[in-house]
Amino acid sequence: MNQYGADLLRRAVNAGYEEGFNAGQADRQDGWQFDPDNCDAYSDASYGYDGYYVDVTDISITFVKAFAVVMKTATTAVLNTEATRAASSPSLRTS
Numbered sequence: 314m315n316q317y318g319a320d321l322l323r324r325a326v327n328a329g330y331e332e333g334f335n336a337g338q339a340d341r342q343d344g345w346q347f348d349p350d351n352c353d354a355y356s357d358a359s360y361g362y363d364g365y366y367v368d369v370t371d372i373s374i375t376f377v378k379a380f381a382v383v384m385k386t387a388t389t390a391v392l393n394t395e396a397t398r399a400a401s402s403p404s405l406r407t408s
Contacts, residue, residue, distance in 0.1 A: 314366075315366065321362070321366055321372065322367060322371065325358075325362075325375040325376040325379070326375055326376070328379075329358070329376040329377065329378065329379025329380040329383070330379045330380075330383045332352075332355075332376075332380055333354075333355075333379060333383035333387065334383045336349070336352045336354065336355070336380070336387075337385070337386065340388045341387065345388075346388065347385045347388040347389055349380060349381050349385075352384070355380050355381070355384075358372070358373040358374075358376040358380070359372050359373040359376070
């Protein structure tokens with residue numbers, strides 16, 4: 314693989330992180346659980362790549378892995394933080 318191919322994979326990772334983070338935050342704000350299969354960016358992971366320097370499958374796999382990791386973190390970490398905050402709030406405690 315040449316430098317251009319390596320750069321394409323790096324861009325796929327960065328795009329996956331960015332799109333996954335945005336999707337995770339949006340799901341958190343809507344109160345939805347982690348579900349990357351319902352995200353267009355996840356299913357269209359190779360959009361815009363022609364496969365000339367790097368196989369389209371490699372681009373898709375790279376993007377999807379980055380997307381899923383960051384989306385899960387953005388969705389569940391903040392939900393867990395909010396649940397912890399709610400549980401420790403005196404006005405929300407039941408006992």
